[in-house]
Structures are given as structure tokens and as C-alpha cells.
Amino acid sequence: MIVAFSISPSSGDETGGVSEAVADAVRVVRESGLPCETNAMFTNIEGEWDEVMAVVKRAVDVVAARSPRVGLVLKADIRAGHTGQLTAKVERIEDRLSSARGDADRS
Numbered sequence: 093m094i095v096a097f098s099i100s101p102s103s104g105d106e107t108g109g110v111s112e113a114v115a116d117a118v119r120v121v122r123e124s125g126l127p128c129e130t131n132a133m134f135t136n137i138e139g140e141w142d143e144v145m146a147v148v149k150r151a152v153d154v155v156a157a158r159s160p161r162v163g164l165v166l167k168a169d170i171r172a173g174h175t176g177q178l179t180a181k182v183e184r185i186e187d188r189l190s191s192a193r194g195d196a197d198r199s
Contacts, residue, residue: 094177095144096134097166099152101159113158117151124150127178134165138178141170 101113118135121128124147126139135151137144148166156162171177 093141093144093171094136094138094169094181095148095166096136096168097148097151097164098134099155100163101155102161102163103159113155116154116158120151120154121147127176129178136178138175 099114099117101110118130121130121135121137124137124143126137126143126147128135128137130136137147139147148164152162152164169177
């Protein structure tokens with residue numbers, strides 16, 4: 093499964109920033125050893141249900157240690173028997189975009 097999730101503490105630093113708490117959560121994910129990536133809005137992680145959810149819980153726990161209230165947004169793509177989809181899904185889209193550009197060039 094692939095899970096895209098975002099954790100946000102209810103309170104940030106003196107400027108309202110949350111990057112320090114978010115960095116703590118991302119560190120937990122990266123130290124898990126599971127395939128992952130972070131972008132401006134979400135962290136994506138791939139693995140089996142129990143291992144992915146355990147990492148998400150640990151990430152929430154480190155943010156909760158900094159803030160009395162934590163928000164969690166989670167989206168999951170559950171597809172048994174498929175691995176490597178964190179990159180494969182993007183590659184399939186890029187391949188389609190490349191072939192579409194090639195079709196336009198031939199027109």
C-alpha cells in the first residue's frame with residue numbers, strides 16, 4: 093500500500109511555523125527504512141498495512157510531544173500484490189505524457 097499523509101501540530105513556533113515538528117515526523121518516516129518521499133504537502137510511504145500504519149502512528153506521536161493537538165490527513169492506495177508503486181505510478185504517467193508529446197510532434 094501507499095499512504096500519503098500530512099501531520100500538523102495545532103501550534104507552531106513564534107512565527108506560526110510548523111517546520112520543526114514536521115521535520116521530526118519526516119525523520120521518523122525516513123528512519124523506518126520504508127520507501128518514502130516528501131513533497132510540499134505530503135509525505136508518501138509504501139509498505140504493508142501494519143508497518144506503514146505503525147510508522148504513521150510514531151510520526152504522529154513525535155508531533156504530539158510538541159503540541160497538545162495534532163491534525164492528520166491520510167490517503168491510502170491499497171493494492172495487494174503490488175510493490176514499487178511509489179515510483180512506478182509516476183513513471184506510467186510520465187510515459188503517457190512523453191508519448192502524447194511525440195504524437196503532437198508528428199501532427
